[in-house]
Amino acid sequence: xxxxxxxxGDEAELIERATKGESDAFAVLVERYQRRVVGVAMAVxxxxxxxxxxxxxxxxxxxxxxxxxESRSSFSTWLYRIAAxxxxxFWRREGRHVVLHGEDADNELKRMPSPQGDSYxxxxxxxxxxxxxQALEELTPEHRAVILLREVEGLSYDEIxxxxxxxxxxxxxxxxxARGRLRVILKxxxxx
Amino acid sequence: xxxxxxxxxxxxxxxxxxxxxxxxxxxxxxxxxxxxCTSLLGDYASIGRELRSTVELPSLVGFAxxxxxxxxxxxxxxxxxxxxxxxxxxxxxxxxxxxxxxxxAVAALTVLVLTPYLRRSLSPSLGQALVKAPAVASQQLAxxxxxxxxxxxxxxxxxxxxxxxxxxxxxxxxxxxxxxxMPSVAVxxxxxxxxxxxxxxxxx
Numbered sequence: 001x002x003x004x005x006x007x008x009g010d011e012a013e014l015i016e017r018a019t020k021g022e023s024d025a026f027a028v029l030v031e032r033y034q035r036r037v038v039g040v041a042m043a044v045x046x047x048x049x050x051x052x053x054x055x056x057x058x059x060x061x062x063x064x065x066x067x068x069x070e071s072r073s074s075f076s077t078w079l080y081r082i083a084a085x086x087x088x089x090f091w092r093r094e095g096r097h098v099v100l101h102g103e104d105a106d107n108e109l110k111r112m113p114s115p116q117g118d119s120y121x122x123x124x125x126x127x128x129x130x131x132x133x134q135a136l137e138e139l140t141p142e143h144r145a146v147i148l149l150r151e152v153e154g155l156s157y158d159e160i161x162x163x164x165x166x167x168x169x170x171x172x173x174x175x176x177x178a179r180g181r182l183r184v185i186l187k188x189x190x191x192x
Numbered sequence: 193x194x195x196x197x198x199x200x201x202x203x204x205x206x207x208x209x210x211x212x213x214x215x216x217x218x219x220x221x222x223x224x225x226x227x228x229c230t231s232l233l234g235d236y237a238s239i240g241r242e243l244r245s246t247v248e249l250p251s252l253v254g255f256a257x258x259x260x261x262x263x264x265x266x267x268x269x270x271x272x273x274x275x276x277x278x279x280x281x282x283x284x285x286x287x288x289x290x291x292x293x294x295x296x297a298v299a300a301l302t303v304l305v306l307t308p309y310l311r312r313s314l315s316p317s318l319g320q321a322l323v324k325a326p327a328v329a330s331q332q333l334a335x336x337x338x339x340x341x342x343x344x345x346x347x348x349x350x351x352x353x354x355x356x357x358x359x360x361x362x363x364x365x366x367x368x369x370x371x372x373x374m375p376s377v378a379v380x381x382x383x384x385x386x387x388x389x390x391x392x393x394x395x396x
Contacts, residue, residue, distance in 0.1 A: 023263050030256045038249055048250035059259045064266065132246045150208060151240040152247050157210045175204050183235050 011075060019066045026066075030059050033079055036153060040080045040163065043148030044087035044141050054090055058083040073162055080155070080163040084145065091141045135185040139178055146171060147178040196222075199229055207236050 011032075017025035037058050041051040061082055062069075069078055136144055145164060149155045161168045199222045205211045206219040223230050378391040 021268075023260060026263065027256055027260055030259050034252050034255050034259075035249065038252065038255075042247065042249060048248075052250050052252075052255065056255070056259050056262060060262050060266070063263050128242065129246045132242050136243075148243065148247065151243045157205070157208070172205055172210075175208075176201055179204050179236050179239060182239050183232075186239070 012071070015066065015069065015075060018063065019069075023063075026059075026063055029075070033076055034059075036076065037079055037083045039153045040083040040145075040149060041087045043153065044084060044145045045091055046136060046144060050090065050094075051087075054086050055083060057086055061086070077159055077162045080159070081165065084163050085165075088141060088145075131186055132182075135182050138185055139181060143174050143178040143181065146174040147182070150175060196226060196229055199223075199226070200232065203229060203233050204236055207233060207240070 011029070014025045014028055018029065034055065038051050038055040041054040041058070042048070045051055045054065058079060062079055069075065073081075136148075139147070142164070146160060149160050149163065150157075155163065157168050157171045160171045164171070166174075199219055202211060202215060202219050206216060209216075211219065223233065376392075379388065380391075381388050
């Protein structure tokens with residue numbers, strides 16, 4: 001608790017210095033939140049390169065608009081909101097989907113190992129991982145963002161609500177839908 | 193007992209511990225008696241674990257430096273530029289004032305330290321001058337008195353010479369100047385006594 005309040009005080013000072021144009025102070029904040037901000041961007045766009053680019057843009061926008069930051073919400077939530085907005089805009093603009101179809105999907109299946117041999121476990125693991133990636137691609141960005149922010153980034157429902165600027169009830173219903181959908185998709189993929 | 197359809201809506205939030213205490217209690221009570229919902233909850237937990245192990249975050253090596261570079265390349269807003277300019281000006285003014293004050297203090301200290309020495313070094317010549325001054329003055333007064341005493345005689349000689357026409361031949365007595373504006377005033381030199389004579393009429 002004491003460490004948290006010390007970090008908050010330290011953070012307030014860093015934000016104040018960064019607002020005056022001290023980029024060194026802002027660099028500390030970047031180091032502190034870079035992983036989570038990339039995670040938020042990843043939750044929406046689901047592409048590493050795009051997520052990194054969007055996270056960098058998030059920090060640049062944050063630096064430019066520091067004077068507009070009001071301490072009503074936490075600095076981290078403010079950053080996540082910028083990241084989520086940028087990522088959702090990007091997703092809508094680019095409309096990227098990386099689902100394998102037709103020939104690509106067949107080739108991918110042919111490369112899968114048989115359920116015998118030493119590499120079976122790692123191959124099974126890789127297969128499951130691939131199925132989950134596919135399942136995530138089939139979700140809408142809103143549903144994917146909610147479930148990844150919860151399960152991977154560990155944000156609370158209130159934090160997700162602030163980040164995505166939607167009511168807490170919407171977060172709950174989206175999560176419920178995303179979990180149910182993933183469960184069905186994963187079962188279907190497993191059976192096929 | 194609550195229906196599975198009602199509990200199903202809350203299962204995810206139960207897994208996330210985001211329900212109100214009484215809702216948590218209701219769901220826990222239901223789960224203790226319902227295998228289907230317990231199985232569903234297990235699936236949700238499994239999905240969460242798989243997601244955490246599957247989603248790979250990119251490497252963040254050099255991330256902060258890239259952000260810093262982009263920030264450094266941003267155009268500096270006018271307000272911040274003006275603020276910085278005033279800040280620098282303030283610093284310069286402060287240092288200028290400090291420098292001026294320091295110089296004034298050094299000057300005052302120098303004067304205070306050097307004044308006694310200056311007095312001491314200047315006083316001998318001043319004293320000598322002051323001692324000699326009365327003697328010089330008395331000598332000059334005596335010479336003036338002698339000139340005054342000699343003046344009537346000189347005037348008489350000059351008058352006689354003028355009467356007898358001797359003036360032309362005696363080039364030693366020369367009336368150097370007759371004041372035009374005051375023709376009654378005569379000034380001449382008497383080289384023999386090395387004297388300049390100024391003749392003034394009696395005031396009536």
